[in-house]
Amino acid sequence: xxxxxxxxxxxxxxxxxxxxxxxxxxxxxxxxxxxxxxxxxxxxxxxxxxxxxxxxxxxxxxxxxxxxxxxxxxxxxxxxxxxxxxxxxxxxxxxxxxxxxxxxxxxxxx
Amino acid sequence: xxxxxxxxxxxxxxxxxxxxxxxxxxxxxxxxxxxxxxxxxxxxxxxxxxxxxxxxxxxxxxxxxxxxxxxxxxxxxxxxxxxxxxxxxxxxxxxxxxxxxxxxxxxxxxxxxxxxxxxxxx
Numbered sequence: 001x002x003x004x005x006x007x008x009x010x011x012x013x014x015x016x017x018x019x020x021x022x023x024x025x026x027x028x029x030x031x032x033x034x035x036x037x038x039x040x041x042x043x044x045x046x047x048x049x050x051x052x053x054x055x056x057x058x059x060x061x062x063x064x065x066x067x068x069x070x071x072x073x074x075x076x077x078x079x080x081x082x083x084x085x086x087x088x089x090x091x092x093x094x095x096x097x098x099x100x101x102x103x104x105x106x107x108x109x110x
Numbered sequence: 111x112x113x114x115x116x117x118x119x120x121x122x123x124x125x126x127x128x129x130x131x132x133x134x135x136x137x138x139x140x141x142x143x144x145x146x147x148x149x150x151x152x153x154x155x156x157x158x159x160x161x162x163x164x165x166x167x168x169x170x171x172x173x174x175x176x177x178x179x180x181x182x183x184x185x186x187x188x189x190x191x192x193x194x195x196x197x198x199x200x201x202x203x204x205x206x207x208x209x210x211x212x213x214x215x216x217x218x219x220x221x222x223x224x225x226x227x228x229x230x231x232x
């Protein structure tokens with residue numbers, strides 16, 4: 001099955017911009033979805049598809065994709081954005097629909 | 111607004127079967143796909159499998175031999191069974207609504223339960 005690789009950790013100064021990347025072969029075929037997870041809480045969908053935000057997600061979150069890499073950008077990071085972020089995609093290997101999650105990126109807001 | 115709630119034993123003995131149920135409220139289980147995901151302590155998310163409301167399923171190949179997911183539309187619930195558990199199955203287990211727009215190559219999970227912690231220990 002496919003794998004999705006993320007940087008383990010990134011930091012960003014308050015109010016600045018941070019980009020989180022996710023790499024994997026499946027991203028050549030399918031868009032990634034992105035999830036924010038704060039300690040002790042369930043993941044929350046923040047971006048899906050080409051660049052779609054669910055209701056209630058601030059517009060400082062945006063997504064993009066190129067080749068085998070998907071990116072989540074937080075423009076003007078806030079203290080409440082400090083969390084783990086996971087990408088997810090349909091697995092492109094095999095005929096059956098399966099999912100794979102990225103390894104996760106811990107975002108620290110300084 | 112659709113809400114999901116996981117329920118089941120918090121402690122399971124090694125070699126036994128883990129059984130969890132996800133109850134869907136605020137909406138119908140029909141016409142959607144539903145997934146189970148787990149997260150071992152301090153680790154990342156792992157997709158376990160999904161079920162369509164009609165009963166069709168698909169599982170993570172790494173767990174396929176031990177996993178069964180079923181649905182009860184009359185109760186608006188779907189369930190997970192994981193057999194022959196070991197300490198490696200200790201995790202927070204989440205259920206989620208699985209959305210797809212195949213024509214647009216979109217696949218995502220838009221509603222999640224709060225999760226339930228399952229510990230495998232004698």
